[in-house]
Amino acid sequence: MKIARFDLNLVRILLALDQARNVTLAARSLGLSQSGFSTALAKLRRESADQLFVRGPQGMEPTSRAQELIVAGRELVSRFEAELHGARVFDPGADRTEFRIAMSDISEMALLPKLLREISAVSPKCSIRTLSVFPDEMAAGLESGQIDLAIGYIPDLNSAGIYQQQLFMHTFTCLLRKDHPLRGPKLSKAQFESLDHVIVMTPIRSQELVDRTIEARKIRRNIVIRTPHFLSLPYVLAQSNLCATVPAAVGEAHTSTGLVRTVEPPFVAPKFAVHQHWHRRFANDSRNKWLRSMIFRSLGPQ
Template sequence: MAIDHIDLSRLDLNLLVALDALLQERSVTRAAARIGIGQSAMSASLARLRRLFDDELLTRSPEGMRPTPRAIALAEPLRGVLRSVQALVHREEQFDPATVERTFTLSLPDSLEILLGPRLIAYLRAQAPGIRLLLRSVEAVRILDELDADRVDLALGFFTRGQVHHKQRLLYRDSYVVLFNADLVGLSAPIGLDDYLRFPHVLTSLRETAHGVVDDALAVLGRSRVLAVTTPRFLVVPFLVRAAPVLATMHARLATSFAGSLGLSVSPVPVVLDEVSVSMLWHASYDRDPAHRWMRNLLSRLAGEDATTDPIAGVSAAE
């Protein structure tokens, strides 16, 4: 489609900025505060937007302002346009990690934070001191909305779904092992199935359910296990295992790391479990952003290395 410059010249870009804020906040007062204008000015912008799109866009309801179907359809394309404009204006032709100033918001489980965090921060302090990190817990049910709302730059974890505007890259695949305190349970690797079921287990579940992949595998064999505790936090599990005669079936990278530092033991799992895929997820509008691309490559490199690898070794910004 040819660009109608005369028609576009009548459009105030600030109106699109206001519309995005209104759709994000669903409140004239909060939207005004978000972009730093008065409430009356935002009300006037909403009136102009309603005339421009010939639609109410936001209507009052008992729960607050509710977007119309037309507004909902506009939300995602609008954010894409604004991101493109922002990138066009601010993107540096020559990205230099040593001098750039930027904050990245990463959403990830505590297991990945302990595996990647130390090497990531070591690298950034040495090579990109102007880049800061805001780390947040990942919530699977909300992460796509968080990416769409630009509240998260990158999500790391175990993702199986996304939409066409969400990009995904595999970081690594991991297997499972049994983590245990040999002194307390009196076992040594490899643990057999009967011994595996003789002791109670610790289950880590981000879905707040007392059922995991191990229980599915045992059900196929007509067996079951006893759970001592279920927790959403991976990092507490090794300390529970160190203190009590319980077993934990964990991702091998994390379990092996803690076994070495806490004097614990690991064993192959005596049931067949599929490997898990750890991925990185982001919004497609950041594909060509050089700083974002550099961060993705850095995380991919660090995730593919052994935990003992020097994190300051050369990391390419090419993709």
């Protein structure tokens, strides 16, 4: 029987009549008129192809088919009420699950190590899968539950039903090889323009902010390499006098290689907000709420 055409209110009719064994009393318990109850009972009889209840010395007696349906109906109602009033709460210490988080390679480099430490300490049976997803596919993934959360600067993720929470503000820095002849903590405009540059061409929208800033200030930038990869930058820069302008988290992560160092750009670097995003379908889901709280605790304002 297809749920689309079956009237679930008929389950209430079945259970009420089993409880009262009297049509008038059963109708009264549901706030229905006797004629309305009788009409619904007739429909239930047609759907089941059985009389369901027949008159006996103790009132309306259920048939064997009705008894089967009554057991199924009670179980259905009981399970639904249990879910409605007592939804299972995610237990991070005991549950085994895989969290699916959409993030860029920048976020993986800068945020994933700390996040993994925090989650593993509290939820040792859980694992993390990072996903590389284009912004136009991200909303559908969040709505379907294939993606639990998306983290980053994602201004295109503005579909109805997408919630967000700011984690922190971010900015940009410049990278040079560690023994670059230009010393000092900050580049002058003349020094910046005298250098050859490598830029990373990715779908990450934050890079557009620094490109627009450089263009708006009419600062020249001689670009000799365009690459889609942030991970290769330390090795490219270590063997050249090139300069790369990157998100500060990338710069900080790359300095750990010992191959490069960070310097301030010759302009006020733009700032941008990094958010975590989720769909409203999972706003009250205990598993999703726990993950969001862990991310905010790990990566939010310190």
